[in-house]
Amino acid sequence: MVVVAVTGKGGTGKTVISALLIHFISKRGLNLLAVDADPDSNLPDALGVADEVTKTLGEIREVFQVSRDEMGTTDKEQWLEGKIYGEAICECDNFDLLVMGRPEGEGCYCYTNNLLKGVLRKLMRHYDVVVIDSEAGLEHFSRGTISGADYIIVVTDMSQKGLATAKRIKELSKELNLKFKDIFLIGNRITNSEAEEVIKRFADEEGLKLLELLPYDEKIAELDLRGEPVINLPEDSEYTRKVKNIVDVLINLVEAAV
Numbered sequence: 501m502v503v504v505a506v507t508g509k510g511g512t513g514k515t516v517i518s519a520l521l522i523h524f525i526s527k528r529g530l531n532l533l534a535v536d537a538d539p540d541s542n543l544p545d546a547l548g549v550a551d552e553v554t555k556t557l558g559e560i561r562e563v564f565q566v567s568r569d570e571m572g573t574t575d576k577e578q579w580l581e582g583k584i585y586g587e588a589i590c591e592c593d594n595f596d597l598l599v600m601g602r603p604e605g606e607g608c609y610c611y612t613n614n615l616l617k618g619v620l621r622k623l624m625r626h627y628d629v630v631v632i633d634s635e636a637g638l639e640h641f642s643r644g645t646i647s648g649a650d651y652i653i654v655v656t657d658m659s660q661k662g663l664a665t666a667k668r669i670k671e672l673s674k675e676l677n678l679k680f681k682d683i684f685l686i687g688n689r690i691t692n693s694e695a696e697e698v699i700k701r702f703a704d705e706e707g708l709k710l711l712e713l714l715p716y717d718e719k720i721a722e723l724d725l726r727g728e729p730v731i732n733l734p735e736d737s738e739y740t741r742k743v744k745n746i747v748d749v750l751i752n753l754v755e756a757a758v
């Protein structure tokens with residue numbers, strides 16, 4: 501099992517790229533779990549499966565948090581496992597999807613979160629690959645899902661802010677001693693060769709592996725405007741072709757891991 505987390509500044513294209521990676525990797529026959537880890541959840545829409553999501557992990561966590569003391573001798577881990585498998589995992593056509601939902605409320609969630617961590621770890625083992633669409637901030641780096649990722653993909657746009665976030669993510673993973681096997685960079689929504697050069701140089705200087713430079717694509721904006729899932733992007737576009745190159749790289753990593 502290989503866990504890939506897609507991160508970066510807000511609005512750089514994490515969800516667009518996550519959705520397309522999930523779409524094409526699962527189409528290649530890998531057993532895939534998609535995780536929407538952004539509280540401002542929009543991966544289901546990007547994948548065109550919003551109607552299929554019933555419960556979020558956050559909702560189940562809340563129910564557990566308020567009723568755990570009354571559960572008596574119930575095996576709590578088993579209870580959580582049953583709820584998550586039964587109600588939160590959405591079985592879509594070619595992949596499964598788990599939406600994390602809102603973060604926890606007031607109070608101490610240590611016990612709950614510890615149990616959840618174990619259940620999630622067990623759950624992920626059922627898959628060849630787990631793709632996580634992360635939230636924009638960096639606080640989540642120290643906890644939960646991301647800290648266990650094998651590979652981090654940082655998405656940046658042409659802005660200095662996007663690059664600064666990429667740099668911070670790299671530093672943070674060192675500070676927190678997170679054991680990623682690799683940190684990759686993707687440039688997205690690129691419109692000119694100067695930006696390409698800037699991002700290439702940045703990747704070199706920071707020792708990040710540049711996976712691809714993805715262009716601005718009018719069709720993505722169009723689909724977004726019409727409220728259509730981004731996975732409807734034409735198969736023959738430059739954007740799709742380049743995303744498929746990334747898919748090849750990731751599938752190689754998955755195959756090397758087994």
Ligand SMILES: Nc1ncnc2c1ncn2[C@@H]1O[C@H](COP(=O)(O)OP(=O)(O)O)[C@@H](O)[C@H]1O
Nearest residue numbers: 510511512513514515516689715716717720724
């Ligand atoms: N390559 C691209 N070309 C045109 N529009 C894009 C491109 N990538 C992303 N977008 C648009 O930019 C916005 C932000 O993308 P999104 O994937 O939601 O970012 P994030 O998940 O990082 O916040 C969306 O409206 C999306 O449709």
Ligand SMILES: [Mg+2]
Nearest residue numbers: 514515538542
């Ligand atoms: Mg997003």
